[in-house]
Amino acid sequence: MKITILTLFPEMYEGFLNTSMIKRIISKDLVEFKIVDIRDYSIDRYRHVDDTPYGGGAGMLMRVDVAHHAILDNATSKTRVLLTSPKGKKYTQEDAKRLVKEEEILILCGHYEGIDSRIEKYCDEMVSIGDYILTGGELASMVISDSIVRLIEESISPESLKEESFEDGLLEYPQYTRPVEYDGEEVPFVLTNGNHKEIRRFNLKNALKETLKYRPEMLEGRVFTPEEEKLLIEIQEESCEE
Ligand code: SAH
Numbered sequence: 001m002k003i004t005i006l007t008l009f010p011e012m013y014e015g016f017l018n019t020s021m022i023k024r025i026i027s028k029d030l031v032e033f034k035i036v037d038i039r040d041y042s043i044d045r046y047r048h049v050d051d052t053p054y055g056g057g058a059g060m061l062m063r064v065d066v067a068h069h070a071i072l073d074n075a076t077s078k079t080r081v082l083l084t085s086p087k088g089k090k091y092t093q094e095d096a097k098r099l100v101k102e103e104e105i106l107i108l109c110g111h112y113e114g115i116d117s118r119i120e121k122y123c124d125e126m127v128s129i130g131d132y133i134l135t136g137g138e139l140a141s142m143v144i145s146d147s148i149v150r151l152i153e154e155s156i157s158p159e160s161l162k163e164e165s166f167e168d169g170l171l172e173y174p175q176y177t178r179p180v181e182y183d184g185e186e187v188p189f190v191l192t193n194g195n196h197k198e199i200r201r202f203n204l205k206n207a208l209k210e211t212l213k214y215r216p217e218m219l220e221g222r223v224f225t226p227e228e229e230k231l232l233i234e235i236q237e238e239s240c241e242e
Helices: 010-017 020-027 064-074 093-099 117-122 138-149 158-162 196-214 226-241
Strands: 002-007 032-037 079-090 104-108 125-128
Touching: 002 010, 002 064, 002 138, 010 020, 010 032, 010 138, 020 138, 032 064, 064 104, 064 117, 079 117, 079 138, 093 138, 104 138, 125 138, 196 226
Parallel strands: 002 032, 002 104, 079 104, 079 125
Antiparallel strands: none
16 A cells, blocks of 8 residues: 655654654555655745735645645556545545555645645545644644554454454453452452453443443444343443442
8 A cells, every 4th residue: 555645744754654663664664655755846936835815814725736746746547546635535544444455545644824725626625633723734644644554454463453442332341451450449350360261241341331431422323232222231231239
């Protein structure tokens, strides 16, 4: 898979691409990143890429011709072109799962006041990473590509992915490591006794509990398995006893 990022600040990606899992996956040739400086497509020798908005208003807007030329030079007919924008559809794990199937992705990062609106015509989708305004699309592009890259099959063992938050519509159950007791808090006994059937049931129950507590709306419309139904009744009974 190839991920191309169009940005005015290529230096922001140095740490991102050279650390931990992303670095490892790149070194295994499972993904190729290309970071392109939009300034290379500026229209004058002063390397200008933006201008003041028509009709007034604060700040500078990236020019559509500059951004479009950068897309044309870096995308092919196979490339899925994403425009980072607070106006976009809110990005979720479902999008990561959809996008990991693409052969090539290009992510366009705006800056300052954003990009001339005419750029939307040349993009396949607009993506927002949440309801807040960033100074630029760089962090958004890292969030998007990080979530995609870690899904690349060979990069991570299938077992660890399956039980992660959001993968099965539940938050992840609480996890523990050594020491077995810390500041009066003990690791639940079930997890230390090696009975895998019990451990699975215990974790599923806790995943349901966590989701009910922190993100109950995630359970709306869920079709519960008979086992989950039983566990939910147990959870309800326990909360009545408390
Ligand atoms: N004036 C614009 C905001 C521009 S912010 C508006 O009000 O809609 C500058 C750039 O940061 C945007 O072009 C986009 O690339 C990026 N950006 C800001 N917030 C974002 C968000 N929530 N999700 C994705 N990208 C974002």
